[in-house]
Amino acid sequence: MGEYKDFSEEINRKIEEIQRKVITGEVTLLDVELFPIFENLKDSLNTGNLNRYSITYKNASQLLIQKFEELKILINNIDRKEGFLKFLKSNPEDSEIYQLLNDCWIKPFNIESLSLDFLEYSRDKLSVKRGYPTSIEHIEKVEVKDTFLLEVPEQKFTEKMLIFYNNIKNKLPCSFDEIFEDDQNQIRIYENFVYLLHLLQLGKIKYQKETNFLYI
Amino acid sequence: MNEFTILMHLLSNKTNKIQIGASKEEILKALNIHGKNESVYFQDLITHLSSYIEPLGLQIRFNPLSSRWYMAFEMQTSDFFSANPFEGKPRLAATLFCTLIYCLKNLGIAKIQDIKEIRKKKHIIEDLKELRKMGYLQLDDKLGYVSLTPLIGYQLDLNKLFIKLALKVKDQKS
Numbered sequence: 001m002g003e004y005k006d007f008s009e010e011i012n013r014k015i016e017e018i019q020r021k022v023i024t025g026e027v028t029l030l031d032v033e034l035f036p037i038f039e040n041l042k043d044s045l046n047t048g049n050l051n052r053y054s055i056t057y058k059n060a061s062q063l064l065i066q067k068f069e070e071l072k073i074l075i076n077n078i079d080r081k082e083g084f085l086k087f088l089k090s091n092p093e094d095s096e097i098y099q100l101l102n103d104c105w106i107k108p109f110n111i112e113s114l115s116l117d118f119l120e121y122s123r124d125k126l127s128v129k130r131g132y133p134t135s136i137e138h139i140e141k142v143e144v145k146d147t148f149l150l151e152v153p154e155q156k157f158t159e160k161m162l163i164f165y166n167n168i169k170n171k172l173p174c175s176f177d178e179i180f181e182d183d184q185n186q187i188r189i190y191e192n193f194v195y196l197l198h199l200l201q202l203g204k205i206k207y208q209k210e211t212n213f214l215y216i
Numbered sequence: 217m218n219e220f221t222i223l224m225h226l227l228s229n230k231t232n233k234i235q236i237g238a239s240k241e242e243i244l245k246a247l248n249i250h251g252k253n254e255s256v257y258f259q260d261l262i263t264h265l266s267s268y269i270e271p272l273g274l275q276i277r278f279n280p281l282s283s284r285w286y287m288a289f290e291m292q293t294s295d296f297f298s299a300n301p302f303e304g305k306p307r308l309a310a311t312l313f314c315t316l317i318y319c320l321k322n323l324g325i326a327k328i329q330d331i332k333e334i335r336k337k338k339h340i341i342e343d344l345k346e347l348r349k350m351g352y353l354q355l356d357d358k359l360g361y362v363s364l365t366p367l368i369g370y371q372l373d374l375n376k377l378f379i380k381l382a383l384k385v386k387d388q389k390s
Contacts, residue, residue: 030383074382083385084317084378088334097313098306100384104377107299108237108370109274109287110230 007044008052011037015059022066029067030074034060164195165204172205173215219247223265227276227287233351234367237279237286281369291373301350301371311335311343312352315362325363328355 014037021027037060045053155163168179179196180189196214199205206215226238226246240258244250249257262285266276273293278285289297302309314334318326332340344362347353351367368374 028383074379074386082321084381085321087381087385088314088317091336092310094306094310097310098302100380101300101302101309101313101372101377103291104373104380105299105301106277106291106371106373107289107293107297108230109289110228110236 006049006052007040008049008056011040011056012059015056015063018063029063029070032067034064034067037063161195161198164192165199169216173213176207176212176214179214219261220265220268222246223261224287227265227285234365235282235284236370237284239284243285279366279369280374281364282366284366286370288370299371307337308343308346311340312347312368315344315347315353316364316368319362319364325361328360328362331362
């Protein structure tokens with residue numbers, strides 16, 4: 001059923017809106033792009049909405065005919081150079097003429113001896129996604145005279161984290177600062193903070209940013 | 217090297233301040249195209265090159281004042297680069313506009329006196345001299361005539377301007 005979308009009402013509303021603006025003099029049809037309406041009609045037309053769309057298509061075509069009429073009048077006006085002179089004789093301000101020239105300026109492209117090959121090459125180079133080359137940094141070696149032993153914690157991380165969780169869960173809900181306020185040992189605070197982060201990530205503890213409160 | 221390489225060179229070539237690009241005849245000669253279908257082939261080349269350079273923000277244009285084809289930045293890109301050579305000089309732009317309209321009416325030349333009368337401003341002669349210095353006009357002080365060089369045809373979309381003007385005149389009438 002999803003395939004039989006019907007935008008006819010929406011398109012009709014758009015057409016009516018344009019007609020209203022034209023009648024009230026808000027815009028002329030020459031200022032309005034009708035292409036999106038026809039494109040929309042074409043894209044959403046299917047066997048399910050054919051009947052309704054034929055009327056919408058007729059309305060859109062009517063608008064297009066009106067636009068052609070306006071264009072014909074405009075072309076006739078362009079041919080009348082006297083009309084342009086009349087505009088000058090109406091003594092327009094410099095700023096009005098300046099405004100008229102706006103959006104009409106062009107910047108010529110002049111680079112001598114420029115080939116299409118070079119342009120294509122430049123375009124291709126520009127469109128390639130660039131990543132930074134991987135740099136290999138050598139680690140400074142430290143000589144250890146004695147036998148080196150890696151200290152391994154007695155308990156696993158998860159176990160230690162759960163011990164911390166059991167210690168604080170009766171305190172909750174409480175503010176973030178209250179969790180650490182009794183402890184003076186910076187190393188332990190840091191260690192507990194890491195557990196807390198993991199507990200938050202696991203969703204065992206939740207945090208409300210607005211009140212700075214931790215809760216389960 | 218192919219036809220497009222030659223076309224790119226011809227269309228982006230600046231002979232002097234007021235001469236840019238190439239005429240149809242020059243292009244046909246450079247590409248050694250002749251025969252009864254030369255115009256069709258020419259149009260085909262221009263259309264194809266246009267589609268190639270479009271992603272680069274460039275387009276091929278025709279200057280009706282010099283009958284030459286040339287390459288320019290797209291209108292939106294031109295706005296970005298501030299293509300308006302009269303930025304902050306509305307008086308000069310207005311004087312050039314009046315000259316343009318009079319030249320359009322009188323087959324390419326305009327009387328200095330007419331421009332003075334329509335502008336109703338002082339220093340019009342100074343404006344015209346400044347525009348000559350910028351390369352837009354040729355001035356004949358003795359005979360009292362002024363004519364346009366092709367330069368403005370490269371820098372101003374005359375079609376768009378006349379359509380805007382026609383709409384304005386139409387609005388004024390209604």
